[in-house]
Amino acid sequence: MAQTSVDRARRTAIIGRSLAGGAMRTWVQEAIAGYLFVTPAVLLLTIFLIIPILASVVLVFTEYSLLTPPRWIGLENLQRLLGDKRMFICYRNSLYITFGATALNNILGLLLAMGVNRKMPGILRYILRTALFFPVLTTTASLAVVWRFILTQDRGILNYLLQQIGLEPVPWLSSARWAIPSVILYDVWKSCGYLMVLYLAGLQGIPDVLYEAAKIDGANRWQLTRYITLPLITPTAFFCIVISLIGAFQIFDNAYVLTEGGPGDASRTIAMYIYEMAFKRYEMGYASAVALSLFVILVGLTLFQIWASRKWVHYE
Amino acid sequence: MAIVGAKGWTTRIRKFPARSASFYVGETIIWILLIAMAIIEVAPIMWMFSTSLRNPSESFELPPDFLPTSWRWDNYLAVIKSEKINFPLFFWNSLKIALIVMGAQLLTCSLAAFAFARLRFPGRDALFFLFLASMMVPSQVTTVPIFIIIRILHLMDTHWALILPSMTSAFGVFLLRQFFMTLPEELMDAAKIDGAGFFRIYWRIMLPLVGPGLSALGVFTFLWSWNNFYGPLLFLRSWDKLTFPLALVTLQGYMGMGNRAHVLAGIMMSIFPVLVFFLLAQRFVIRGIALTGLKA
Numbered sequence: 001m002a003q004t005s006v007d008r009a010r011r012t013a014i015i016g017r018s019l020a021g022g023a024m025r026t027w028v029q030e031a032i033a034g035y036l037f038v039t040p041a042v043l044l045l046t047i048f049l050i051i052p053i054l055a056s057v058v059l060v061f062t063e064y065s066l067l068t069p070p071r072w073i074g075l076e077n078l079q080r081l082l083g084d085k086r087m088f089i090c091y092r093n094s095l096y097i098t099f100g101a102t103a104l105n106n107i108l109g110l111l112l113a114m115g116v117n118r119k120m121p122g123i124l125r126y127i128l129r130t131a132l133f134f135p136v137l138t139t140t141a142s143l144a145v146v147w148r149f150i151l152t153q154d155r156g157i158l159n160y161l162l163q164q165i166g167l168e169p170v171p172w173l174s175s176a177r178w179a180i181p182s183v184i185l186y187d188v189w190k191s192c193g194y195l196m197v198l199y200l201a202g203l204q205g206i207p208d209v210l211y212e213a214a215k216i217d218g219a220n221r222w223q224l225t226r227y228i229t230l231p232l233i234t235p236t237a238f239f240c241i242v243i244s245l246i247g248a249f250q251i252f253d254n255a256y257v258l259t260e261g262g263p264g265d266a267s268r269t270i271a272m273y274i275y276e277m278a279f280k281r282y283e284m285g286y287a288s289a290v291a292l293s294l295f296v297i298l299v300g301l302t303l304f305q306i307w308a309s310r311k312w313v314h315y316e
Numbered sequence: 317m318a319i320v321g322a323k324g325w326t327t328r329i330r331k332f333p334a335r336s337a338s339f340y341v342g343e344t345i346i347w348i349l350l351i352a353m354a355i356i357e358v359a360p361i362m363w364m365f366s367t368s369l370r371n372p373s374e375s376f377e378l379p380p381d382f383l384p385t386s387w388r389w390d391n392y393l394a395v396i397k398s399e400k401i402n403f404p405l406f407f408w409n410s411l412k413i414a415l416i417v418m419g420a421q422l423l424t425c426s427l428a429a430f431a432f433a434r435l436r437f438p439g440r441d442a443l444f445f446l447f448l449a450s451m452m453v454p455s456q457v458t459t460v461p462i463f464i465i466i467r468i469l470h471l472m473d474t475h476w477a478l479i480l481p482s483m484t485s486a487f488g489v490f491l492l493r494q495f496f497m498t499l500p501e502e503l504m505d506a507a508k509i510d511g512a513g514f515f516r517i518y519w520r521i522m523l524p525l526v527g528p529g530l531s532a533l534g535v536f537t538f539l540w541s542w543n544n545f546y547g548p549l550l551f552l553r554s555w556d557k558l559t560f561p562l563a564l565v566t567l568q569g570y571m572g573m574g575n576r577a578h579v580l581a582g583i584m585m586s587i588f589p590v591l592v593f594f595l596l597a598q599r600f601v602i603r604g605i606a607l608t609g610l611k612a
Contacts, residue, residue, distance in 0.1 A: 014343070026508075027436075029514075030435055030436055030437065031435075031436070031438065032437075032515035033431070033435055033437075033515075034431045034435035034436065034437030034440065035437055035516070036389035036433075037427045037428060037430060037431035037435065037518070038427070038428045038432065038443065040423070040424040040427060040428070040433045040483075040484065041424045041425060041427065041428035041484045041489055042443065044424065044449060044480075044483050044484040045450070045484055045485075046480075047465065048458070048462055048465070048481040049453075049458060049486065050450060051461065052457070052458040052459075052460075052461035052462050052465070053450060053453055053458060053461075055461035055464070056460060056461050059460065059461065066464070067468065078322065079516060082557070110466045111349060111588060112349075112353060112423050113348075114346070114347060115346050115350040116350070118346075120537065126598070127354075128350060128354055128611070129598065129602070130594070130595070130598060131354040131355075131357050131358045132353060132354055132357050132359075132549050133362070133594075133598075133602065134357070134591065134594060135357055135360075135361070137539060137587075137590050137594055137601075138361075138543075138587045138589075138590065139542070139543040139545070139560070139564075139586060140543060140545065141543075141561040141562070141564070141565050142547035142560070142561050142564045142565070142583045142586055143360070143583070143587075144565075144589070145564060145565060145568045145579065145583060146360055146361075146363075146364050146580065146583060147360065147570075148574060149580075150363070152362060155378060157363060157378075157380045160379065160380065189356065189357065189360070190552070192353075194605065195355065197602050197605045197606055198606060200602075200606065201606030221342065221500070222342075246454070249454075249456055250455070250456065252545075252546055253545045253546065255467070256545075257565055262582065270456075270468065271456055274456050274460075275546075278459070278460045279463070279550060282610050284464065285461055287460050287545065288457070288460050288461075290455070291456040291457045291459075291460065292457060294454060294456055294457070295453060295454055295456075295457050298452075298454055299452065300453075309322050310512065
């Protein structure tokens, strides 16, 4: 009890001090503390994020091969962008992968979430969730090595299974036609569990009361899904679609290990093209120009989705 | 409780007429989809595990095993003890980098997040907005200048090239700030009145209360670093500095044509720690993802 009275005395003293003109000092102290607290993060982010962003804008106007100092070449890199056929092929590939993977990942993710989010024994739910989610945590590059073994034309596992059920073997990785579907297949295998978890969180956020009320009104299961689940999952779906589009547009590891961009440029993504320009050919200026074009496209795509979301996303 | 009773009663009444033939058809389709997908997701990993235990000379044999038929654990030993490829070293490289990156992010992000959420200083909101905006920029834009900076700092082919740029993240600051914002303002005032310094308030009072945020950030930072392929690909050159994913992909080109079992044993060992961790902390990892929308 003595302790408390000492505390109380100290507290009163402090309050008294701050009332008697210490307020200014505490304000300054708080500001200094604030600056000290943010210093490590601000310093690191300035060096490794803010300066690089600004530098890449400057690099766009230069020719820089690391060996000689950067040379100012004005708009040449931007002009080169417009006539770069390979870049457009890579953009087309990335778009194909992005839309394929985003559509499949989101549809499967939502269906799986609706499947797991039902009454079942706890142990079964645990097994299902573990099985569906585990690939998400594995290393993209290493598992792509496994998928290479699965997809190879001769002695590949998938072709063996296809032949067992009487189908023709498919040249998954070696043909221009199947290279991108293979990359999409691998990405969906790797990521749909991740979207399942996000959709699951969204589903669990829908109040039970709504379902109960609708059931009392005699709604059947299809009506519950159509008029309650689907409208109320749209905010989650919007978030999921935005992040999966942005992620899929930047796919690198998958295609780099699985197909090495080939055959030819058939599955080279835009991230791989930037990598090639910057770190194989050391054209730092031009690589920055391509990277900035990617940034502009991503911002455009996201703004478009925010605009379009008004037409289909229901907010309470 | 009376309401729950009433609810149970109404559903029991309605249960029978609601379960028409279409109910069972729908239910069957959903279960087939669930089980088929679970099998598809697990099969490649089971195949990898089974093949990694085969006699290396039979690792190309068809039909494939999805359950182990032989138990050649010496494949794992062969990979660990291999003269040419120093596996324990790659493991240690990956682990060391991931642990340092995780620790550094937890510290720098929580310090900054606390200040952005709970301290008042001029320029705070402008600074925070700058970070928020910079999160939108894809990594492709920043890697070229980061590569140049790392060269200028003479850090090429060192682990610092991977650690330094990842020691903090705008996302981590943003995430933890959200957690600090949820704590009641009175807590801070009470501590101030008790005469606690700002660092003490941060360390002893606020930090223990944002545990879920810290653990989510910690888990995902660790996994991100453990699984990172692009960074090592850019910055590491010498064989003894490689991290696990890069070493495995290189290993596959190196001996993949001859010895599938050994390559797969190597990959199994790289996902094993993640598997164990996930089986133990599944609920918690999943909550972290749902909470943050963050991908490992």
